[in-house]
Amino acid sequence: MLRIVLLLLCQFAVQTLCMAQANYPQPVEGDVVLRNFRFQSNEQLPELRLHYRTVGKLERDAKGVAKNAVLILHGTGGSGAQFLRADFADRLFRVGGVLDGTKYFIVLPDGIGHGQSSKPSDGLRARFPRYGYLDMIEAQRLLLKELGVEHARLVMGTSMGGMHSWLWGELHPQFMDALLPLASLPGQISGRNRAWRRVVIDAIRNDPEWRQGDYKEQPAALKTGLQMLFLMGSNPVLRQEQMPTLRRSDEVLDAYVSNALKTADANDLLYALSASEDYDPAPQLEMIRAPLLAINFADDLINPPELQILEREIRRVPNGKALLIPFSDQTAGHGTHTLAEVWEQHLAELLRQSERS
Template identity: 55%
Template sequence: MLLFRMALLLGWLALPAAGQAPTQPYPSPQTGDYELPNFRFASGETLPELRLHYTTLGQPRRDKSGRVTNAVLIMHGTTGAGGAFLNAQFAGHLFGPGQLLDATRYYLILPDAIGHGQSSKPSNGLRMQFPKYTYDDMVQADYQLLTQKLGVNHLRLVMGTSMGGMETWVWGYQHPDFMDALLPLASLPVEIAGRNRMLRKMAIDMIEMDPAWQNGQYATEPRVGLAGAASSLIMMTSSPKQMQRQAPTRTLAEAALAKTEANFYKSLDANDFIYQFDASRDYNPAPHLGAIRAPLFAINSADDQVNPPELGILEVEIKKVPRGRYILLPISDLTTGHGTHSNPAIWGPYLQELLRLTEPAPHPAAN
């Protein structure tokens, strides 16, 4: 996930030191691809084949009726990929033996969203002729992946970070009986507007105004446009407290900025980026929140520049969710702005509470 990579670059997250091999206490991940034939997007456009790449850990378990009892869907943020969760900071705190999402007990599913990772995206060849996908399309494609390819007919938990958090809200009202619990992280259940939309639009405009973009037909990445887009990203993912701590001088600040920008140039494709940042344009769960039946814990951090608490949005909207709860993490030496969504060491106790609250009545397992 881009936001997680930014936190690593700027030193906000603590991973094993250089030369220290990270441990993998959980089962080896398995990857696969699923081709969805003639996938129809909300725009009315279609693709003859939409490829979804995915990563899984563990094995599904079913009760006597054939219902899957242990599947967990985890969705990534904008520009990210499912496999990015497999790091010491996230998986190392959740997926190991005895941990909250122990992969020997749970069947963990980490898809690459449409337009991201190794799933179908504009840079595969269609460029700006790729269908203009939305979050609704992402959720529908994941639903087909689960039910048609993986044989999952029920989810123990749906959760996601940032964009994945927004998809979690959509899952809640589009498939209200499909899950036991919902955990959207670093998100709001309302239309993307205000500064959030302005920053996204500015980033897109900076790329499209670069003559090197050539209406998406560039041979080399439009570096000036990407540099402008990076300024929006840095603002959105910034943690003033952590940035000041890690770069307390002009020299350190400029060095950190240069490192972050260099990473953008290596990892971003301009057309993919435009699609990724514009995919939220029709997102708006607010009118549908009353249809969410599963218990939902919405977790944000007070230093999140994408979803600042002073907007007062969740305090109002969470009242529409029949079994919803809003949790605001206070600013601390551990929070890292928007990127706090990838640090379960901070919000793990609330996940534990949600799992306990929604523990299904025991049924004899068939396998």
């Protein structure tokens, strides 16, 4: 009995220490297995594993409906773990933060094909079902159902997760009280955004070492794909500061690729980029009912403001607003979506405006 008490005390001490260090409740990880999941392609997977992390505890209102759930969705090639970094979680999830982990139940899923969820590199390789954004959202919905979440205080996401947020608002307009898509556009992947993705997709598919997905070693084209991700992820000014000479430029780029190659997989990247091909929220933007604040960044190479797509389409969203964050020494191009300090005050205002009586 004494050993059990001591063990519990030790576990409590570790959890308390972790919370004190991060100033928010310790994340809890888990997996949900969806049986016989059918994809939009009509392919089926006997077991689709979805990994997730949660912060905080789920609370319900007088009617038993979840009232404090927040769904946060990651970008292409990422995972829910990316939101536990200091410049995101330590600001938002801290006690007194905009998404205070002692008040909200925050769900951070790994999307299909990403993180610790089922993906091609688990073994099926190119025989893994072709998935798209609609499949990813349906899997997220089923995951939330398993967690007992039938309503969300907020659905938000970065990059691909921002695109998912637009679709969530259309497909399940009564599910959430508010929407915050970051670094995304409410329209098909097109123009330069499609072109850079095609460069990576074609490089992998046309690489003889790819062998239709049955390679024994990663094909050389994976390096090309990672270099392209590096190129698109920041802004030219910041890159110039980081890489002021030819030699330093090569060193920084090589270091990024070398580190990324430790965990990257060509099939996973190919699938993840191809998944965006079914994304097109434009025809049904009027279906979105929840207050929506779309935040983009002036130095984002993937969603450049010159296109004026967001400014045009936001007019069709009944309760929608668009905000463009100007370039500054605080922004970092597309990756500003995870720098909460830049935009957290606008999230706070969205939550105030969408609060239910």
